[in-house]
Amino acid sequence: MTAGPSESPSASERAYQVIRDRILDGTQTPGTMLGENTLAADLGVSRTPVRVALARLQDEGWIVIYPKRGALVQGVSERTVAELADARFVLETTAVDRASGELCQRLAERLEQSIEKQRVAFADRDVRRFIDLTLRFHRGFVEAGGNTVLLELYDQLSDRHRFVLFASGDRLLTRCAEIIAEHEMLTGHLRTGNTAEFARTLRGHIAENAPPSAVGREMTEFTPSIWE
Template sequence: MQDPTFNKSSDNDTAGLRRRVFAIIEEAVLNGKYAPGESLTESRLAAELGVSRTPIREALTQLEHEGLVQLVPNKGAVVTGISQKDIQDIYAIRMMIEGLAARWAAQNIQEEELQELQEAIDLEEFYTSKGDIGRLMSLDSNFHQLLYRASKSRPLQHMLHTFHNSIQHARSQSIAAPGRAQQALKEHKAILQAIRERDGDRAERITAEHIRKASVNLLKTMKARQG
């Protein structure tokens, strides 16, 4: 076994300027290069990134929907940033909602989806032993996305997808913490087991616990990193 291919990519990868622009601005906001309160005008960003205003506009509206900036007419996009409390709140919300997702998944999952989850976990195990953080990030995403899909609830799927994106940056820090990947893998296995046994209560409970632990870990990491 050398490098299991990872072909199930739910995200659209055909770059496009908008995606690149979005990623760049998002990164800059999250890194603090654009400070909270600062207002970004379209023309300035367009000049800075060497593209026209159109893709900038689209990226900004998307950023607004993710809550990173606030679009105020004739003023520009005001950077809001994400505080530590925001992340804490997001995890508190995720605890409830992903718990619900796990419960519904236990009720509605299909045999094929159980297999997909199992495969995701197998890959996770492989890369955890290899210590490949990059892959683990995307596999963790994958596991949770599969969970959402198995819940058979479109609104829930939609909402969690949005959320997931908005804290992607934070999650990547969390999983890089020493020992966290191993722990997450163990928790993922337990969640799958509960779902496989169609035990909705337990699935909900341990999924919430999984999120809570990730949250604790993340906040610890963030505090260690920036004071």
């Protein structure tokens, strides 16, 4: 079946965004088999843009396509979670260590405003909003370094980070008050320029907010000695 004349060139992009978002937020859980026909009917497009979207998601590692059967949602392994934590730690601490005092002060003011919004999202039990704010909060540390390549690398991790946060589910809401308190500590260390304490706080913060099954030896001992 080919794309109909009413379908815009962005139909495959729209299909990609919707399917991807459903995987990242846990609507389509790992182990779910996705069918082209069902997705096409659900999204109101032909099978062609759905097929293009699925191929793109397979390239990114989110699904595995089985011809004539469908696409199996993959998720993220525990090793990947640990490696993601390691990469985030290195990028965030490196950027903060290189940021000027003036930039740190400006960023701290912005992050304090974000923390207030996080409190509101927590009070409303709005997990999606809380996760969006958390992702932007941590991205701010990398922005402060002023290195566009580091920021580009960090952005490449954002989908996995989002997936991990949604995978934390109810545990994330349970820890919201502690997460916000840790965000306040990180912001305070940023404001005072205490990069050593920032790194120590961030290490524990990242490890604590992974799904329980991923918090093992690899997760709690990433990036040893160099930040001691």
